[in-house]
Amino acid sequence: MSSSEVGKDGVRGARPGREAQVGKGLRRRQGRHGRRRGEKAMVPEAEFTSYYGKPVLNPPVWKASDVAAYLFLGGLAGAGSMLAAGAQLTGRPAAARALKISSLGAIAGSTAALIHDLGRPGRFYNMLRVMKPTSPMSVGSWVLAGYGPAAGAAAVLDVTGLFPRLGVAATAGAAALGPAVASYTAVLIADTAVPAWHEVHRELPLLFVGSSTTAAAGMALVASPVRETGPMRTAAVFGTALELAAAKRLRRRAGLAAEPYTVGRAGRLVRAGEILSAAGAAGGVLLGGRGRAGALLSGAALLAGSACTRFGVFYAGMQSAEDPKYTVVPQRERLASRVSEPTS
Structure with missing residues (x-):
């Protein structure tokens, strides 16, 4: 008989060894995840592709002319x-005045760019209706609301010569809020889900502080008498060193999330920013104190380098949001690292 049959009397024609045996032929599952160490999965891990090639994240709708500026x-x-407060304390009135005026113009332009991005001026006012310490946007709005009037009073009172004591207080107030104004935007963009910003939330504030310092030092070299720019040249070297060190640590630690800073438009801008900042700092040390032309060229290079860095950071975020791999691969790496951790 070639096959077995089941009837009222039982199974007829059954061949020995053909009975189903529970568990026979199956390897005992060992380990936390059901495979012995060193075993290979029968099915290879699937490569990630997004749905119809669409990004996993919706890229920010911000414009470079608004947000990067x-x-x-x-x-x-x-x-x-x-730097203005330091120049005033060390007896450099022309440099202090130039920096106060440039700071007022810069914060006015920065606020205008923010309001233009928001769409309506009333939206900025609405952010001041509440104070939310856990929101970088809320904290930043209040920082700007306090810094703007202080910077404005410092510049206007210095130019007019009115109320000198009040001018000193305004200068001190603007200087006290200056570090927050220079760095809070890094916390703001790092608080988003954009991989190239979020994954480098430790390095980005240092990068922004260094870039801000080089920009301010460059403005001082451009707008101040040569005889008063000694500390500004030192600040340029410090800012450039901090910016380059933060950028190097960012690329080393962030892994794949740092790739957008090295490719495409963002990569070109970041490299240009590093080269211009280094050239400006070197020119400030070697030529900035010898003549007006050297100071102007060095200051312009520092300003251009800082601008390239900020625009490069902006475009790096945009590039990372548009490519799904920058979102999915780091998530898988974090999951794999947690799975491989030994259990207590």
């Missing part, structure tokens, strides 16, 4: 107020 001008204003 807002990042650059805010940094220039905040660091400029700190």
Whole structure:
């Protein structure tokens, strides 16, 4: 009989060894995840592709002319107020006045760019109706609301010579808020889901502080007498060193999320920013104190380098939001690292 049959009397024609045996032929599952160490999965891990090639994230709708300019001008204003206070304390009135005026112009331009991005001026006012310490946007709005009048009073009272004591207080107030103005935008964009910004939330504030310092030092070299720019040249070297060190650590630590800073438009801008900042700092040290032409060229290079860095950071975020791999691959790497951790 070639096959078995089941009837009222039982199974007829059954061949020995053909009975189903529970568990026979199956390897005992070992380990936390059901495979022995060193075993290969029968089915290879699928490569990620997004639905019809669409991004996993919706890229920000921000425009570079608004948001990237807002990042650059805010940094220039905040660091400029700190250098202005230092220049005033060390007896450099022309440099202090130039930096106060440039800080007022920069914060006015930064606020205008922010309001233009928001669409209506009333939206900025509405952000001041509440104070939410856990929201970088809310905190930043209040910082701008306090810094703007202080920077404006410092500049106007210095130019007019009125109420000198009040001018000193306004200068001190703007300098006290300057570090927050120079760096809070880094916290603001790092608080988003954009991979190239969120994954480098530790390095981005340092990068912005360094870039802000180089911009303010460059403005001082451009707008101040050569005889008063000694500390500004030192600040340029410090800012450039901090910016380059933060950029190097960002690329080393962030892994795939740092790739947008090295490719495409963002990569070109970031590289240009590093080269211009380094050239401006070197020119400031070697030529800035010898003549007006050297100071102008060095200051312009520092300003251009800082602007390129901010625009490069902006475009890096946009590139990372548009490519799904920058969202999915780091998530898988974090999941794999947690799975491989030994259990207690």
